[in-house]
Amino acid sequence: xxQSRLTELTxxxxxxxxxxxxxxxxxxxxxxxxxxLPMGTDTLxxxxxxxxxxxLLDRETPAPxxxxxxxxxxxxxxxHLFAAAVSLSAQTLGAVLDDVLDSLVTSGFRRIMVVNGHGxxxxxxxxxxxxxxxxxxxxxxACSYWTLSDGDHETxxxxxxxxxxxxxxxxxxxxxxxxxxxxxxxxxxxxxxPPPLFDHxxxxxxxxxxxxxxxxxxxxxxxxxxxxxxxxxxxxxxxxRGLARAMHAFDRATRSSPRTxxxx
Numbered sequence: 001x002x003q004s005r006l007t008e009l010t011x012x013x014x015x016x017x018x019x020x021x022x023x024x025x026x027x028x029x030x031x032x033x034x035x036x037l038p039m040g041t042d043t044l045x046x047x048x049x050x051x052x053x054x055x056l057l058d059r060e061t062p063a064p065x066x067x068x069x070x071x072x073x074x075x076x077x078x079x080h081l082f083a084a085a086v087s088l089s090a091q092t093l094g095a096v097l098d099d100v101l102d103s104l105v106t107s108g109f110r111r112i113m114v115v116n117g118h119g120x121x122x123x124x125x126x127x128x129x130x131x132x133x134x135x136x137x138x139x140x141x142a143c144s145y146w147t148l149s150d151g152d153h154e155t156x157x158x159x160x161x162x163x164x165x166x167x168x169x170x171x172x173x174x175x176x177x178x179x180x181x182x183x184x185x186x187x188x189x190x191x192x193x194p195p196p197l198f199d200h201x202x203x204x205x206x207x208x209x210x211x212x213x214x215x216x217x218x219x220x221x222x223x224x225x226x227x228x229x230x231x232x233x234x235x236x237x238x239x240x241r242g243l244a245r246a247m248h249a250f251d252r253a254t255r256s257s258p259r260t261x262x263x264x
Contacts, residue, residue: 002063003054007070014067018108021065022251025100026050027125029075029118032083034166034220036183037174039084043073045170046117048177049145052240057247064251067109072096076120082215090124097128105136111254113247116144119163139254141246148242162235164199167222172232179229189223192216 004017028043038044050068057063077087088096097114104112112132116125122144129142146163162169167189174182197208199221 003058003066003068005068005070009067015108017065017067018104018110020255021067021109022111022113022247023067023069023104023109024050024054024247025069025104025112025114026071027075027097027114027116027118027121028071028073029077029085029087029120030073031075031077031080031085031087031118032166032219033170034218034224036186036224037166037171038181039086040073041166041170041174042075042118043071044178044181045173046115046145047071048173048236049117049239049243050115052236053243053247056240056244060248064247066247069100071117072100075118076124077118079120079214080219083219093121093124094128097125098131101128101132101140102136105132105138110138111250112138112140113250114140114142115243116142119144119165141250143243143246145239145243148239148246150238150241150245161222164221166220167224168227169235171224171227172229173236174232175227175229176232176236182227186225186227188225189218189220196221 004013006014006023009017026043026046028040028046030039030043032039033041050071054066054068057066074086074088074093076090076093077085078089081087101112101114112129114125114129116122125142125144129140132138132140144163146169161167164170171182171186196213196217197210198213201208
C-alpha cells in the first residue's frame, strides 16, 4: 500500500509506515469567509488539494509511501475575529505543531511534510518545521498549497488575486470542490477607498497592517461575484499536480539521508 490514513492504521502499521513513509499533515482554519463561503473554507480546500495530489501519486509506479493525517482544522486567525473565527494564538499554534510533529518522530517517522491552507499559518508552520529539524533526526518540508502549480502560466483573474481571501480565487475553487457550500448568488464586493494596505502595500517588499482593515473591506480581498467553477477546477487540478510533483521531489531527495549512508 503506497498511501494510507493514520486514523485507519494500527500502531504496528504506523511503525512500519514510519520506516520509509512520509507523514503528511494538512492544516487549515475556521474563520469568516465573507457572506458566501463557509468558515471551514481553508480546511476544505487544503484537503481537496491534498486528496487530489495523493490520487495522482497513487497512479504512478513506484509511488511514494504516504501516511495522511487528519487535517488540523484550527489556525491563527485573530484578524478575522471581528466577524467570527476559532483562532489559536501564534504561540499556541506553534506549540500544537511542535507536539504533533514530535509525536510523529516518536512514532517512528523520519520524513514529514506539512501542507497549509491558510495564510495566517504560513510563517508559524515554517518556523515549526525549522525547529523540528534542529531538535530531531528528521527531514521536514512545508508549503502552502496555493504556492504550487503544474508550471502552466496562469493569466487573468487567477494571476492577479491568488490566493486572496473569500475572493475570486477561493470562491472559484470552492465552486469546483464543494459547490453546495457556496451561498449564491455571490454578491459583488463594494470597492473601498483607500484600498487596504495588507493587500496593496505602498511599496514592493513591505508587509503593512492597518488596524480595522479587514472589517472595513467586509472580510474579503477582492470581488468574488465572477467566480468560475470551471476555472476553479483547473486551478485545483494545477495545485494538486504541483503538490504531487513536490512530494515526488521530496521523496527522491530524502529516501536515504547522509547519516544513513555513512552507517552503511
